[in-house]
Amino acid sequence: MPGETGAPQEIRFRRETAADSESTVAADRQGSIKITTMSLLNMTQYGDLFVEFMRARREVFIDRLHWNLPQTEGMEFDQYDTPQARWVAVHEYGQVLGGIRLMPTTARCAAYSYMLRDAQLDLLDSIPNDVLFFDAPVDPKIWEATRLFIAEGVDAKRRPVVQRMLLNAMQTTAAQQGATSVIGIVPAVFSRWLKRIGMNAAPVGPKFNIDGTWSQAALFGLKNRIQ
Secondary structure, three states: OOOOOOOOOOOEEOOOOHHHOOOOOEEOOOOOOEEEEEOOOOHHHHOOHHHHHHHHHHHHHHHHOOOOOOEEOOEEOOOOOOOOOEEEEEEEOOEEEEEEEEEEOOOOEOOEOOHHHHHHOOOOOOOOOOOOOOOOOOOOOEEEEEEEEEOOOOOOOOHHHHHHHHHHHHHHHHHHOOOOEEEEEEEOOHHHHHHHOOOOOEEOOOOEEEOOEEEEEEEEEOOOOOO
């Protein structure tokens, strides 16, 4: 997700207690930005955070990008927002700054599995079936990342900080679930903005256009992100 250059700030991750194992919290140097990983089991611990997360998704994907997605009560959602998912939110004083959704590639819900595989199976109209250079994996060690966003109100100076925190949290959360890699659809300029925040990923599919936005599938290899 492109943004202006800026010096990434130090990020400190810590393991949560067993009672709060689904939540990873991070802080910038001012200690005001947090990262929370939500599941269906723990989301009630965080007040309205999940609702604000889904509203922020609507503002980005429906209001700004004009994607044709389901919405209700001001929230965007789809068939992959199930109990199998994890939702990673970057937030500050109750305001969602960015987010991403994670799903195991072994997921199943009625006719659907996960986004990239369902696109290959021609179950999705908006994503081409040649989205990957290989057959979509079904492997507990590979998780899918979707709905990556930076909220509308985040200014250019802070975007690289939020991007870095979000991608770090994505990798940490996936590793906590036993994953060794993450596959997902990212903006087609991903190599440029990942380099800017000190990360990299390999393209694993052709570039394609969704309602005027160029995207591409990419694969992130995970090191030991649990600290």
